[in-house]
Amino acid sequence: MLDVLGDRVPMRARDGAESYGDATLVLRAPRPSDRDLVTVYLGEDDDGRHYVAVLHDESGERAEQLVDLPAQGVLLDLRAAGGILDDAGAGLATTAIAMAHWHRTHRHCPRCGARTEVVQAGWVRRCPVDGAESYPLTHPAVIMAVTDPDDRLLLARGAQWAAGRMSVLAGFVEPGESLESAVAREVREEVGVRVRDVRYVANQPWPFPASLMLAFAARADDPRLVLDPGEIAEARWFSRADFAAAIDQGELAAPSGVSVARHLIEGWFGGPVESRTW
Numbered sequence: 166m167l168d169v170l171g172d173r174v175p176m177r178a179r180d181g182a183e184s185y186g187d188a189t190l191v192l193r194a195p196r197p198s199d200r201d202l203v204t205v206y207l208g209e210d211d212d213g214r215h216y217v218a219v220l221h222d223e224s225g226e227r228a229e230q231l232v233d234l235p236a237q238g239v240l241l242d243l244r245a246a247g248g249i250l251d252d253a254g255a256g257l258a259t260t261a262i263a264m265a266h267w268h269r270t271h272r273h274c275p276r277c278g279a280r281t282e283v284v285q286a287g288w289v290r291r292c293p294v295d296g297a298e299s300y301p302l303t304h305p306a307v308i309m310a311v312t313d314p315d316d317r318l319l320l321a322r323g324a325q326w327a328a329g330r331m332s333v334l335a336g337f338v339e340p341g342e343s344l345e346s347a348v349a350r351e352v353r354e355e356v357g358v359r360v361r362d363v364r365y366v367a368n369q370p371w372p373f374p375a376s377l378m379l380a381f382a383a384r385a386d387d388p389r390l391v392l393d394p395g396e397i398a399e400a401r402w403f404s405r406a407d408f409a410a411a412i413d414q415g416e417l418a419a420p421s422g423v424s425v426a427r428h429l430i431e432g433w434f435g436g437p438v439e440s441r442t443w
């Protein structure tokens with residue numbers, strides 16, 4: 166069983182380790198009291214072990230008391246845990262935290278407002294009055310590395326972001342839109358640039374709170390920028406030399422190492438970026 170407290174999961178440093186840089190999830194045996202909570206079946210591994218998330222409402226200071234945190238135990242959210250866990254652990258934590266958010270925000274029937282029941286091992290909520298079923302949602306979002314004819318990369322700073330924090334553009338896919346259209350629209354809206362040759366690169370679950378990030382590369386013929394001041398505080402084209410200098414001098418912080426944004430930037434840069442991160 167994996168306890169989920171709000172948007173955090175319990176983790177512990179490996180035996181003998183002095184930091185959480187090599188930490189693992191705290192998993193435990195089932196308890197009778199788990200029946201009183203929402204549980205979500207997460208799956209089975211190659212050794213036949215089954216994994217179940219146990220969702221606790223409490224996310225505040227009392228959270229530590231709801232689970233028996235071992236010595237060297239700590240509750241971490243996914244931004245902190247994602248960079249530490251191995252692939253299997255990160256997969257469990259990502260699904261468990263995403264499902265916890267869905268259950269927390271979908272307790273009532275969208276048709277009649279009645280309190281819904283949890284069925285299908287935690288993957289469906291059903292209305293006891295009219296039988297309506299609700300399923301977990303994932304919202305597609307696009308994120309894109311746009312380059313100009315000189316192969317400079319476009320980075321922008323969101324209107325609410327601190328100075329020095331820049332990344333590639335991103336936005337939600339709208340109803341009725343293809344992914345390529347969403348890439349072109351977002352770039353046009355945010356920085357006034359037309360793109361072509363929109364090409365799929367990679368994807369990443371991004372449960373903050375319920376997205377799937379679909380990463381693309383795109384080309385711009387005309388690099389002139391016209392910013393949407395409501396969305397974008399600053400944007401510029403970086404050559405690799407400009408980018409390396411800005412990182413070295415601490416003027417620019419790259420997105421977190423676990424993010425697909427970082428993957429896109431390093432793909433363009435041609436190697437790892439050593440940087441303080443957000």
Ligand SMILES: [Zn+2]
Nearest residue numbers: 274277292295
């Ligand atoms: Zn209903």
